[in-house]
Amino acid sequence: MHLFNKILTIITLAFLAVLSFLFVLMPDRDFSETENRMLQKKPLFSWHNLISGKFSSAAETYLADQFVFRDMWVNIKSAAELMLQKKDNNGVYFGKDGYLLQQPEELNTALLAENIAVIKQFAESRPDRVYFLLAPTSVLILDDKLPSFAEPRQKLDTFDMIKAQLAPGIHFIDTRDALAAHREEYIYYKTDHHWTSRGAYYAYREAGSVMGFTALDLDDFTVEQVCDNFYGTLYSKSGNRFIQPDSIRLFKPQRELSCRVEYVNEKRSAGSLYETEHLRKKDKYSVFLDGNHALIRITAQNETGRKLLIIKDSYANTLVPFLVNHYDEIHIIDPRYFNSQLAPYIKQYGLNEILFVYNAFSFAEESSIRKIVAGVQEIQGDGSCGYPK
Amino acid sequence: MVFSSLFFLFIFLPLVLLFYYAVPRRYRNFVLFLSSLIFYAWGEPVYILLMFFSTAVNYTYGLLLAAYREKKNVARGVLFSSIFINAGLLCFFKYGDFLLQLINSLMGTSLACPGLPLPIGISFYTFQAMSYIIDVYRGNAPAQRNFIAFGTYISLFPQLIAGPIIRYQTISSQLVKRMEGFDSFGEGVRRFVAGLGKKVLLANNLGLLWQQIQQFPSSDLTVITAWLGITAFALQIYFDFSGYSDMAIGLGKMFGFTFPENFHYPYISQNITEFWRRWHISLGTWFREYVYIPLGGNRSGKGALYRNLFIVWFLTGLWHGAGWNFILWGLYYGLILALEKAFLLQRLRPAPRFIRHAYTVLLILLGWVLFSFDNLLAGLQYLQALFGLSGRGFFDGQAVYYCYTHAVLIVIALLASTPFINNVKQKLLERSEALYYALATPACLSVLLLSTAYLVDATYNPFLYFRF
Numbered sequence: 001m002h003l004f005n006k007i008l009t010i011i012t013l014a015f016l017a018v019l020s021f022l023f024v025l026m027p028d029r030d031f032s033e034t035e036n037r038m039l040q041k042k043p044l045f046s047w048h049n050l051i052s053g054k055f056s057s058a059a060e061t062y063l064a065d066q067f068v069f070r071d072m073w074v075n076i077k078s079a080a081e082l083m084l085q086k087k088d089n090n091g092v093y094f095g096k097d098g099y100l101l102q103q104p105e106e107l108n109t110a111l112l113a114e115n116i117a118v119i120k121q122f123a124e125s126r127p128d129r130v131y132f133l134l135a136p137t138s139v140l141i142l143d144d145k146l147p148s149f150a151e152p153r154q155k156l157d158t159f160d161m162i163k164a165q166l167a168p169g170i171h172f173i174d175t176r177d178a179l180a181a182h183r184e185e186y187i188y189y190k191t192d193h194h195w196t197s198r199g200a201y202y203a204y205r206e207a208g209s210v211m212g213f214t215a216l217d218l219d220d221f222t223v224e225q226v227c228d229n230f231y232g233t234l235y236s237k238s239g240n241r242f243i244q245p246d247s248i249r250l251f252k253p254q255r256e257l258s259c260r261v262e263y264v265n266e267k268r269s270a271g272s273l274y275e276t277e278h279l280r281k282k283d284k285y286s287v288f289l290d291g292n293h294a295l296i297r298i299t300a301q302n303e304t305g306r307k308l309l310i311i312k313d314s315y316a317n318t319l320v321p322f323l324v325n326h327y328d329e330i331h332i333i334d335p336r337y338f339n340s341q342l343a344p345y346i347k348q349y350g351l352n353e354i355l356f357v358y359n360a361f362s363f364a365e366e367s368s369i370r371k372i373v374a375g376v377q378e379i380q381g382d383g384s385c386g387y388p389k
Numbered sequence: 390m391v392f393s394s395l396f397f398l399f400i401f402l403p404l405v406l407l408f409y410y411a412v413p414r415r416y417r418n419f420v421l422f423l424s425s426l427i428f429y430a431w432g433e434p435v436y437i438l439l440m441f442f443s444t445a446v447n448y449t450y451g452l453l454l455a456a457y458r459e460k461k462n463v464a465r466g467v468l469f470s471s472i473f474i475n476a477g478l479l480c481f482f483k484y485g486d487f488l489l490q491l492i493n494s495l496m497g498t499s500l501a502c503p504g505l506p507l508p509i510g511i512s513f514y515t516f517q518a519m520s521y522i523i524d525v526y527r528g529n530a531p532a533q534r535n536f537i538a539f540g541t542y543i544s545l546f547p548q549l550i551a552g553p554i555i556r557y558q559t560i561s562s563q564l565v566k567r568m569e570g571f572d573s574f575g576e577g578v579r580r581f582v583a584g585l586g587k588k589v590l591l592a593n594n595l596g597l598l599w600q601q602i603q604q605f606p607s608s609d610l611t612v613i614t615a616w617l618g619i620t621a622f623a624l625q626i627y628f629d630f631s632g633y634s635d636m637a638i639g640l641g642k643m644f645g646f647t648f649p650e651n652f653h654y655p656y657i658s659q660n661i662t663e664f665w666r667r668w669h670i671s672l673g674t675w676f677r678e679y680v681y682i683p684l685g686g687n688r689s690g691k692g693a694l695y696r697n698l699f700i701v702w703f704l705t706g707l708w709h710g711a712g713w714n715f716i717l718w719g720l721y722y723g724l725i726l727a728l729e730k731a732f733l734l735q736r737l738r739p740a741p742r743f744i745r746h747a748y749t750v751l752l753i754l755l756g757w758v759l760f761s762f763d764n765l766l767a768g769l770q771y772l773q774a775l776f777g778l779s780g781r782g783f784f785d786g787q788a789v790y791y792c793y794t795h796a797v798l799i800v801i802a803l804l805a806s807t808p809f810i811n812n813v814k815q816k817l818l819e820r821s822e823a824l825y826y827a828l829a830t831p832a833c834l835s836v837l838l839l840s841t842a843y844l845v846d847a848t849y850n851p852f853l854y855f856r857f
Contacts, residue, residue, distance in 0.1 A: 004826035005575025073845035149790035
């Protein structure tokens with residue numbers, strides 16, 4: 001059938017040609033919001049790059065990243081995967097009731113053991129009270145939301161193992177039961193790997209009993225929904241485009257509380273714990289304390305005389321707005337970005353309560369804790385042998 | 390560069406087609422030769438020199454053979470020195486590390502392995518070059534005096550990387566004269582897109598399943614999971630390889646070539662002899678024409694027959710990769726084929742169809758276990774899991790999870806590995822040609838769209854055949 005062959009030939013050639021023309025004509029994008037990553041820019045040609053093969057691999061990535069209607073293609077693929085009944089992609093489960101749940105990575109046992117050892121050593125070498133809040137991620141608590149028969153690799157026994165090893169000397173805050181009791185509530189985002197403020201609230205209540213403060217009741221807060229179109233990290237990672245967005249709710253204490261938030265390295269301070277301009281951007285979770293910073297110092301007029309140092313990952317960002325009701329000062333250090341030494345800092349500000357907040361996966365992958373705590377040891381070593389006390 | 394990449398589809402191919410059809414006929418080989426060199430150099434520019442060397446040497450040897458046709462002894466010397474050079478290049482680049490390690494372990498030496506990356510397609514173009522030399526020596530084809538035409542044969546990008554291995558005699562006339570047109574182009578598009586879909590939609594997704602199952606220690610696998618895994622691998626390697634052959638044949642058609650078929654529904658075979666007539670046909674033909682028959686084939690007695698089978702299947706295994714598992718895999722098939730020749734085929738004949746099919750599929754799947762584990766011990770452990778010796782039982786939740794999340798994919802893949810679609814096509818063609826084309830055209834375009842979507846999304850697009 002000559003006619004059909006002609007049609008097929010023409011459509012196919014037109015398809016290839018039009019897409020490659022559009023590729024040349026359309027302006028390049030720097031960043032993909034849905035994928036949450038920088039896109040490859042036009043590779044620079046040089047003979048050296050060409051011969052080493054760098055040019056060709058960059059050119060291929062460039063074409064894929066800047067491909068026209070990229071998001072539409074990803075949507076088509078996502079639809080096809082759903083039709084194939086796939087229940088996970090790229091390490092993310094497509095759970096029940098619209099939940100995306102992160103499949104744990106292969107556990108880095110060596111790094112985990114080192115992190116535990118380093119923190120224990122740190123706690124033993126100090127007179128301060130050291131707490132550790134290991135936040136369970138959604139896959140540990142909402143296991144009923146997993147696709148049928150899915151068996152995530154990392155089980156609760158890792159959690160128990162970390163708890164058992166840290167327990168002597170460190171006040172471990174186990175929030176699993178508190179969260180599990182409220183598993184029917186909106187305690188984890190469906191499209192993001194974090195807990196919601198409500199989830200953080202239950203963790204905070206548990207923390208109160210260990211850290212010695214009386215947590216406020218849920219009724220003491222006004223819940224304010226600030227956005228209903230939050231597509232989080234798991235949405236990006238999963239490639240599943242048929243998922244409803246999350247809403248973000250802030251829990252604001254009804255009592256009057258004035259606080260000052262100082263972003264130290266940025267030399268900027270704010271009167272609120274929330275940075276609402278992030279609600280107009282992709283990474284809406286950054287509404288809490290402006291995302292991750294090396295050092296944030298919060299002063300609040302509680303007159304409790306208590307000061308707290310938090311060493312944490314991003315799970316703490318939703319927890320801090322609750323803790324702030326019980327401390328005069330909270331210093332928040334994210335070791336991934338904090339490049340100074342911990343000990344002199346603790347001494348300078350007279351801090352005597354230290355809280356580690358990590359989620360159960362990131363703690364096993366966090367390689368920067370060592371850095372700041374090793375720093376502590378170094379200082380002590382110098383102090384004892386170099387200088388007279 | 391690989392066909393299943395956006396860069397090939399949306400930049401390289403349109404440009405080559407544009408130039409190819411824009412220039413007068415007599416320059417078309419030049420366009421193909423040049424674009425093949427660019428295609429080759431794209432990934433590893435340095436090895437372009439190797440390909441130039443190989444092309445120039447074999448071109449010269451071809452001319453020498455033509456010049457000394459009458460002098461048998463000289464021609465013979467030319468033939469052997471050429472085979473020595475070709476096989477030597479292959480040995481050096483593909484088996485260098487393997488041989489050195491072997492020498493080290495046998496002699497207790499510690500020679501350093503150069504660890505050179507394998508030049509892409511070397512296993513394929515070296516075999517093509519040898520076929521040229523042998524065909525010219527035997528007088529099955531005239532020596533190619535046109536360097537561009539010869540270079541086009543050696544480096545022809547549609548089949549450069551993963552075959553089919555085209556014997557010179559089957560294509561020599563097409564190098565000079567071929568017919569392009571809408572009909573062969575349309576056919577080429579359909580074939581290419583079918584191959585693209587096999588590779589991108591089926592093979593890659595099956596590969597993801599195999600990758601997930603393979604990462605567990607075999608002692609953690611239940612019987613069902615282990616069988617699911619090796620089935621996924623069997624289907625992956627078939628769709629990957631035959632998809633690539635389809636793309637090559639389709640591209641060939643777009644440029645007016647007719648390449649030989651490489652796969653013919655191997656998984657429906659009733660015995661292993663038949664399987665190897667349907668699997669990687671061009672490799673089997675090459676070994677038969679240039680190794681098995683020159684060695685005497687089956688015409689010099691029983692002893693020679695088994696020796697020849699052993700040699701051919703040792704080489705076939707070795708060709709697939711520089712590793713003991715590949716050699717073992719080749720010899721495994723050599724043994725089965727010898728047994729089938731000796732008595733097994735006779736015995737199988739009266740058995741019901743499904744028994745013969747089950748026998749074949751079982752042996753093929755066990756073969757793939759050998760093939761896929763470089764580490765023989767790991768392969769043995771996987772075999773244990775297959776037969777329930779891992780102690781993890783018949784199935785568990787994980788097995789159920791993998792089964793139901795991949796059931797649709799596996800069913801589609803199984804169907805696509807049989808002549809089912811082709812039968813439907815024939816039925817339609819019998820009823821009405823227009824109806825077939827009216828259905829095939831949108832189907833073809835949908836697969837192209839879907840494959841593009843998967844390629845755009847692909848962070849996962851490994852190509853298995855670079856090792857060969």
